Amino acid sequence: MYVAVKGGEKAIDNAHKYLAEERRGATDVAELSLSQISEQLSHAVSRVMAEGSLYDKDLAALAIKQARGDLIEAIFLIRAYRTTLPRFGYSAPLDTSEMDLDRRISATFKDLPGGQVLGPTFDYTHRLLDFALAAEGLEPQKAEAAEAPLDEEVPRVLELLNAEGLIEQSAPADYDDTAPVGDLTREPLEFPADRDLRLQNLARGDEGFILALGYSTQRGYARNHAFVGEVRLGDVTVEVIPEELGFAIEIGDITITECETVNQFQGSKTAPAQFTRGYGLAFGHSERKVISMALVDRALRCHELGEDQVAPVQDDEFVLSHSDNIQATGFVEHIKLPHYVDFQSELELVRRLRRNAEDNIREAAE
């Protein structure tokens, strides 16, 4: 139990002033601007948008600056901010097949329509510190440009398999597109949770937690043998249908990362063998997150696919209840706040138990 305590206002005020000064750091060093953060720390911005569950690069940059680079604190600020705004409605589902691609790779097919497009990736770098970046004022390196843009048509890799009937459909046969979509920002999670809620939860879940769970599937806990069918990074158009217009309009483009996995196949005497799917999608450039998410999504589909639940990653209640880093940090960190009364009663209890035990020993000796 946490009991409110009074006092300490002055100390708290001064602590916050101290925090502000520390946030600024040495004043002979130039102050960070929000555009520097959004332009040059774009992966941090992506993570804050994905897990803050709010796409707005400027707000994410502000939150990162205010939180001194503590990304979970920044995510907390974003989550708090979103509650102050009205919700105008829902977008049409993103058409990720129509993304303007910056990157698109497949680990399952070497040659495929649209090609393997590496984009701005850390892959194949040597992970050696580049001390040239420590020097300021260097001429920035320019990207090469090809003669022509990418192909207009870049088909989804899994649809190539689907055309041959080698993989399950992306939606179950009885799927109803007009059915309401679960929204965990509106109703508390209940278990078992359907895939819509699981995907929403994973999309905003902590990258480290989802990464670790995804890793556990590869190490043999709920093994489902995943291949990365496709990773896509790029900009996708967002459409809404405002009530006053009654038709869909485009409100802009957002950057997203998407991953589709091709997983362990299933078959029986009556049904021919087919691969299964896992899916990951997140705001911004969040590749590690979406690959992990696809692994966890696939593991959480165990009941639907008739697999035994043998590992934590297959347990929706365990995964979805612990993935949210704001809930987690709130509960974990609150134990540092005053629990004086709680602790006093425990202290009293231990003293009494010890007294009783000593009395018993003395009585036994007499």
Next chain:
Amino acid sequence: MALDSSPGDPSRKNWMGILARASETDLENFWQLHGQEEDYDFLRRPEIGLVMVQGRAGGTGGRFNLGEMTVTRCSVRLSDGTVGHAYIAGRNQRHAELAAAFDALLQNPERQEEIEDTVITPLQKRHQQGRDDRSKKAAATKVDFYTMVRGED
């Protein structure tokens, strides 16, 4: 809303999309050139809110809520009664106001062609140019596989 275009008008959908993606600076400059004579008042002042963005499992399957994005909307009425609307990604209120004003102006049959030619088409070209430039950089990172001959023969 006497002069409102018919719902689903493909050209209106197009210009609203272009106006939403334009920069505030561009719209401000174009308004100085083409809209300064126009008077409008607000039916709805610029208002910042959220839209819940939906995705589909597997890209093409069942819908789910991915997360929210900031959106600014605005509605204006020109002195002739034409109503313009804007919904734009982000929180730039002046951008939403100007987009709504242009949406109204574009519904005036006497102005439509001129504004399409002098504002919408150039903005569309600029946007397309930006997309192409970016796509060409991605295209330069496309892998060309070559096969190595292994073994004898």
